[in-house]
Amino acid sequence: MAASTFNRTPISTLEFPRFQSIGAGFFLLGVFATFFGLGWDVQWHSDVGPDTFWTLPHSILYFGAALSGFACLTVVLISSFASREIRKLPGMIPILGGMFYAPIGFIVGGFGAAGFLSFGLFDQYWHGLFGFDVSISSPPHMGLIFSYIMAVSGCVLVFIQGRETKTLSFVIATALALGFTLPFVQMNLSEFNLEIGLFLFPALFLPLGMLFVASVTRQPWMLFVMTLVFASFRYLCWFVFPIITSGYAGFLGLSLRDQPSGIPTIPYLMPMLLPLAGLISGGILVFAKSRGWRVIPSVLLAGGLAAPFFYIDLLLGQFVQSFPTGLVGVALLGALGAWLGWQLGVVARHANRELEQIQGVQS
């Protein structure tokens, strides 16, 4: 049975109890701080270089992880032990045989943040053996990156409770998840000489994220809003990283390298034309719905037509020039990513069976 409240639903339908609302706010702030710190750290190494554990970018990224972890832990503890009524709130799931209760997003996020801090310690041990890092793909770095992906995935889930969402926060968290995952996984793959990731990942993962947003919120224009948020993070980093890098270097009495890359690395790997792709995808979905088109073909079309737009700018434009027929493969990957994202949206809305009963949805 098709849900038909697509346009009449208010933007946000989810109300948190106060402790969850505060916890979710700090969690989101924490994952943003870690994203910002990690991106700046890459810029610092690229343009200036010297490393200690206590650089400002390191301090920000670990502060972010600690804040995320603390927010998640606090919510889990309050959910588990404050009162029996809280345990019965919608979205609470038992952990360790009912010893703890918490919403799934805070559990996943808490483990992600704890993993991040643990791999941070492992990184310090690694530095002791091999010196400060010359690559981003060392084992502890891989752990840091994947722990962050776990944490930010938890943050996305925090704002979904069955069919209800805190939509704007969910959209911001999803944009952060994509904005981090895409560049850092691409950088890792290129260090393993798997540059193909530079070309495949945007086509697969951006439509996945875009259609996930449309599927979870059931509001197709939210897909476009998410791409705008993604682009705003991209431009924020693009303009701010070079300024604060040279400013911080000057503050420490250091100067930029003779041959700095001249390019903010992380935002460079975030396609700047994503909002254009979002406009096209969102437009296709709205049009298809108004005409009563079948959903899955429309989703495939929305992903397939959007994906080539990621490849127009900068580095990726070279790919198009040298391999134009590759755009067909890009479109196919985009369609696949969109399909996965749409289905995962359905999974996120219906995975909690108790919520299904409370919200009266037939599986």
Next chain:
Amino acid sequence: MKWLTRVLIVVLVFLGNLSFAEEIIKHRETVQVGPYQLEVGFSQYPVRAERSLDITFTPVDGIQGLSGTTKFKLANSKISIDQDLVRFTKNRSIWGYDLISIPKKGTWNLEFTINGKQGKGVGNLKLEVLERPAGPSVALTQPLGLIPILAVLILATRAWWRVRPTRHAEANGW
């Protein structure tokens, strides 16, 4: 807000006093590069594969008016690392590479080419690079880093299996 301001001042003063001074050069070699005499300094010595270090290059008469390149080549292999000589970030009056590592053990030939008023000069230095530091192997520890992403994938797969979205009415509905 006073306490917050105080904390921020303490943090900024601490972070502003970080020591990025040139690492102590533990070993120096002198190389004749055509008409130029070049002192090569290593912050770690003996040099070990995969262990990061700073390498400095100091022409006796300074770097003013000079430019150059380096070619680090591993004997009996195709591995070669070519770079320009650039000013050292921790001491702008000399050349240097900060935080680099030599990828493999063995005998490396460090070839220097310097151009300046006295013409072009080429010189070589043999460098024995020892085994990587004793520690966990990358092959064994790399999978540890994959645990968080595996956890996410398992969670997503489990939820997918529970919902079976392709059969769910909502997947085909607006």
